[in-house]
Amino acid sequence: MDEEQRNSEIEKIANLMVHDGVSPDEQDSGKLEKYKNQIKEDCNLNDEDAMKLVYETLLFRKLKSSDSGDLLDKGSDFGAGFS
DSSP states (O other): OOHHHHHHHHHHHHHHHHHHTOOTTOOOHHHHHHHHHHHHHHHOOOHHHHHHHHHHHHHHHHHHTOSOSOHHHHGGGGTOOOO
16 A cells, blocks of 8 residues: 555544544544454455554544644654654
């Protein structure tokens, strides 16, 4: 999967999560199963890679909703390792 396809899928899943009222802090794998299965279907990924993309989508949502204009300043809050 190329970067453009990956980003498109993350945005699609993020929108589904918002529509479903799923918190960006959700960690219950049962609640996230729907999104993992959608990613597997859309991108032909295995369970592990699809779940990684689900968690990347949650991180994307947290960063997107951040009140800081500078994501590099907030990166360490999410363990992204930005310096």
